[in-house]
Amino acid sequence: MLKLGFGCMRLPITDPDNPTSINDETMKEMADLFTGQGFTYYDTAYMYHEFESERAVGRNVVKRFPRDSFTLASKMPLSLIKNADQVPKIFQEQKEKTGVDYFDYYLLHNMTLSKYLLAEKLKIFDYLKERKAAGEIRYLGFSTHDNAAVVDRILTEHPELEFVQLQINYLDWESNYIQSRLCYETCVKHGKPVVVMEPVKGGTLANLPKEAEDLMRAMHPDWSPASWAIRFAASLENVMVVLSGMSNLEQMQDNVSYMKDFQPLNEEELNVLWQVRDLLKSWYAIPCTSCRYCVETNTCPMNLAIPNYFSLYNVKKQAEAVKGNRWSQENLYYENYIYAGYGRASDCISCRACESVCPQNLKIADLMKSVSASFDGE
Ligand code: SF4
Ligand code: SF4
Known part of the structure; x- marks a missing residue:
């Protein structure tokens, strides 16, 4: 599989103050380029774009391409679940909104320790395993922003989970509270492939201060700052796919251009990134990723x-x-x-x-x- 995924949480919109105003025409153009170039992985979720992302994927992807030309990931929104009855209702609603008979990848969304305990209590794992046995899910996994100890506990207690979605970017790689590297290494230890989210940290690493961008341009004048960030995540061997929440055709064109025939970063290029990271740490006051x-x-x-x-x-x-x-x-x-x-x-x-x-x-x-x-x- 090509390592770039189309993250559908920051789709093009027509009204900047209305996340539901998804621009179908632009999204279609982006999907045409993405699928046309042989990329396959689309990632959506129940809550994205105030519950409209799954419908947009249904209209602009599922209805327009042969089912075997793309893979689709969606997620059970643990933060909205209060009782077990909601789980089958939401799962069926997601199938209807996207229009698929099965999800290639299905995740328990944003599994913190407390949400993990809730999922156990409400037997959500059992329900999703039943859906998998029925052919409605191909691969079952989870996404998390919690620490490495929690990732280790979940994978130890649920070895049937097949992949993990983690926040990985060069700014957070050694962070004490995000623990990107430690979480990644925990997945490697358990033999689970990783899907990367927030490689550009919600766009933060796409718009760098001039001083930081100059360091990058000095080595590769034609590489955008966002491409450096995505290349960093994709260079990790155990990474299956890197999600990029692209919001316009230009971002898609840029990503597709270098991810089609991807070459991992070398030692010299990594050193530039560490210099940029050190510069950035002194610039960003609040490390919010705008996940909303x-x-x-x-x-x-x-x-x-x-x-x-x-x-x-x-x-x-x-x-x-x-x-x-x-x-x-x-x-x-x-x-x-x-x-x-x-x-x-x-x-x-x-x-x-x-x-x-x-x-x-x-x-x-x-x-x-x-x-x-x-x-x-x-
Ligand atoms: S922003 Fe302040 S008032 Fe609003 S939920 Fe957070 S702590 Fe409470
Ligand atoms: S403060 Fe920022 S990072 Fe935290 S939940 Fe809100 S949008 Fe996400």
Whole structure:
């Protein structure tokens, strides 16, 4: 299998404020190029694009290509499951939305330790094994943002799981709280192939400060920063596929161009990446990946646009570092959210409900104080 996967969590949209406004025409063009060049792996999930990604995959992929020309992955949304009755209903709904008779890859989505215990209690593993026996699932796995000890426990207690989806990128590789390398090595130990998510860290590694990009361009002038990040993940031997959440045709063209005949990074190229990583660590104030789990699970009683504020904060901090100014364009964008009805960062009541679903283990309530200090009252 070619190692690039079409991640369907950041599809092209026609209205930047409406994640459900998926641009079918652009998605079709992207799928034509992807499938036409022999790439096969499409990755969606129940919650992506506020529950519309699976339908978009049904319209723009499943209905348009022969079933044996692509493989489809989707996921059981553990964060939405409260009782066992929901599980078969959601699974059937996913089949209807996508229009497939079977999923090639099916995952328990975002399995933290607490969600793992819930899945055990509600016998979700048993249900999914039945679906596999019935031919509705080809390969069963799980995705997780939890630590290596949790990955090890799950794979030890459920050796029937066949693959694992992990967050791997060069910025998080040695991170203490994400533990990309340790999680990857745990999968290698258990002999389980890895699907990589967030190789570009939610787009963060696509738009680098000039100083960092210059290091890359000095070695390979025609390699985009995003391509360096995807090449890093794909260079790992035990990686089956690297998902890229592409949002336009240009990103697809770029990825397809070098992943068609992929060459792993060499020692010299890896050294450039480590230099870039060290530079970046001093640039990004909040390592939010914009996965939107905190928003899509409706946890915030004050209706804060959490990832949007973090993203604005990061850009503002970068601008301050470069230009030394404290007011920036980002203040306007922030106020736009307030006008649209979202709460201010200062409205955060530190209930920490959002933190329980954050895969990056961010101390969101504490970080909101920094956001508030930067944006409120200016
Ligand atoms: S801690 Fe703050 S941002 Fe998080 S859910 Fe509570 S009020 Fe919302
Ligand atoms: S704060 Fe956490 S859960 Fe929310 S978008 Fe960022 S990384 Fe995802």
